[in-house]
Amino acid sequence: MSEAPLLSVENVAVELPTPRGNLRAVDRVNLTVGAGRTLGIVGESGCGKTMLSRAILQLLPKKAKLSGRVMFDGQDLLLLSPEKLRKLRGRSLAVVFQDPMTSLNPVLTIGTQLIETLQEHLELDQATATKRSVELLAAVGIPAPEQRLTQYPHQLSGGMRQRVAIAIALSCEPKLLIADEPTTALDVTIQAQILDLLAREQRRRHMAMILITHDLGVVAGRTDEVAVMYAGRVVERAPTPALFKKMRMPYTEALLAALPRIDAAPHTPLPAISGRPPDPTRPLKGCSFSPRCRYAVARCHSEKPDLAQAETPEHQYACFHPIESHVVVGV
């Protein structure tokens, strides 16, 4: 990519003071997303992926300490005034949260929640905003959109609510959409529909997207690049096909192995990753994954690996004892 990426997260760290000590939720993460490209961020709960998304949006809790640089569209978000940030959010930078039941205001109508965004950023009048809202709802696949405007979130099904949330996020034609576990709270049957909707809209609008999930299966085929996070750090990063074909991190391998396979024999036990993620208030001296890693050697326990390159500069991993490239996992 010769042009500057749309989003560049540089050495970003998030520290939270807790009664048990300082918690490093995000530990010197570096990421880039080019315009119109999709980045998938994968990791277990508690790996810091949600904190990272909040850091990008500058919506961290008051007590959190943020360091590093977040370059978006040429501006360092950490240096912007609150007013400028506010204008960016919802307009150029949009987000879809995990649970649409709690992320939509239950006492306001769908229409209000759509129209207010349009009025705030695009300064449309009521009539135009209403028309546009109907168009948006239709675009995300909601039947009878005019009637929905006066309905409340609890009157819609889970999948429909998430479509509304997506419509709200897309309403002002953002340059970057962050989808934080957009399908985790939905039925499995709906999940594919929502993901397809996101992918479709992203292509149509040439929008950059960050898809955050704990499920490797979600990012396969839907993202250009994947970053795997563990214990607040990015441990492997690669273009999607390369990740699945030539993964290096034992953690990535374990994640993939834990996915159920349709062609596996019935009653095949799912290999779960033994152990638990480390206590974030007491970081380990060596690699954070070493206590649970099959391939760990002595060096893994005493030194922290930095991101090193694989065959191509786009593929990076942080491991002293990576898996050799003969591992081929068909997806």
Added chain:
Amino acid sequence: MLFFVARRLLYLIPVLIAVSLLTFFIASLLPGDLAYVILGDQATPEKVEALRHDMGLDQPIWIRYFGWLWNILQGDFGRSFRTGQTVLQAVAERFPVSFELMLLAEIIGLAIGVPLAIVCAARSGGAFDRFMTGSAFAMLSLPAFLSAILLIYLFAVELRWLPATGYVPFAEDPAANLRFMVLPALTLALAEWPGIMRVLRSDMIATLQEDYIALAKAKGLKASRILFVHALKPSSLTLVTITGINIGRLIGGTVIVETIFALPGIGRLLIGAIYTRDLIILQGVVLLVAAGFVVMNFIVDLLYAVLDPRIRHGHA
């Protein structure tokens, strides 16, 4: 829903009956005698006997109770032997005064409490919030009669801006009426606003933690819109409930204030009846006020159930 209302109504009736019983029997514990009190220094044994017979006081207590109750149900609460007015007339005359006082007190209380609650919730934990919360707590230890003294001293004695006592009906002269009502209403409001502020503040703090507020911020909405539209609306249920409960409580609270500021309201009627031992008025007013209190609580209970999030599907 209708079952709920019907069940509560059925519960209401025994309570009202019990209230009437209690009121009547307290009156019958009289160590003195109503007839003696009425006749005063004209009392001779024969006159007392005659009057007692006339008033039916020599009958067994149960008969007297049912007689009284029967009259009540027909709208006859009795007649003051001092002024000759019926209880209902006296109450009807004074009700507007007490009502206006309660209404003004609640309005001023809300006008102080609601904005403070919003600001404190928005900046919770900050210096202003801690100061206001502390002040609210201190105010709860300052009862109405102490605030009254303070306000009277400040505004009536020292600054001479407002009168300490007196009353003019609203219909006659709105401006003068309000001048007389400001101090009494303010006295009651000073006791009301801490409760309002505390409850609304903690409700809003909880609301502000919700995901939909985070999304509203992520949408880039103005802070004022987030506070007043997204955060206040879900908390308004609590506000309505509080206001209802307060108005119910104020029914008893106006007694002190009316007496101090010499407002011709129901509270003062009651106190007056106590001073002059006008027991018919006393009995009737206590019953009416208690019944009003019960009905008010009943309405508030209903209101709460109707607006309760668990019944209003979806609102967690």
Added chain:
Amino acid sequence: MATLELSLDENASALPARRGRRLGLLFWFAIGWMTLIFAVAIFANVLPLPSPTDMDMLERRASFSMEHWLGTDGLGRDELARLIYGARISLVVGLCAPIIGLTIGGALGMLAGYFRGRFESLVVGSMDVLLAFPPLILALAVTAYLGQSIFNLTCILGVLGIPAFMRVARASTLTLARREFVIAAQALGATHTRILLRELLPNVLLPLLAFFLLGVAVTIVVEGALSFLGLGVPPPISSWGSMIGEGRESLEVAPRLAFLPAIAMFLTVLSFNLVGDTLRALTDPRQGAL
């Protein structure tokens, strides 16, 4: 206007978690004031004070002086002495009335919460009837009918507090009665009395005590309000409330006559509220953690 309708303000617990730190200094100040007031009230006889009833008609409404530290009132009586003896009255009523509520209401609440069924409905129902009356009005009515005396006043204020204590005791008992240690005791064949006294009472006592302190604060206020109107403690006995009532007439000339007892009452009520609230914050949330 603080009424006797003490209600379980669950929302109050949203504050103390933060206030805990802030209250450190204030809490001890409150304890200090309470100790001072108690000491002074108890040892009033022994203190070198002029008599509170000696009238000196030549020195009426006198200002602060060496002879009369806080001046004199409208009848020439020493103000400081009157304040201290007034403290006695306010505190006696303020403490004794809630004790009635605590014992009777607490017992009823525990029994209702433990035995449930018809008994519980009866208790709760009769409390509702009592609560149907605006408390001040009931107190006024009863003192009007039965006559003014400290005893009558204490009794009626005590009775008015019973529903509130009942609620607290019942709520605690309801949550506790289903806990394992109670079921275990029952399985071991313990009698009801034993369970009530040995298992439940110690745990219910803590929130009740916290509530008791709040009840004292409310009672001092209500007694003060009644005495202010001349309908509380019978003259010539005076509590802080009656002193404030008398002082009201001298607001133009000698406002201190109203403000001195007012400040004393405010500080005392505030102290009881602070300590009671802190105690409640300490005991209530722990109930859930048990």
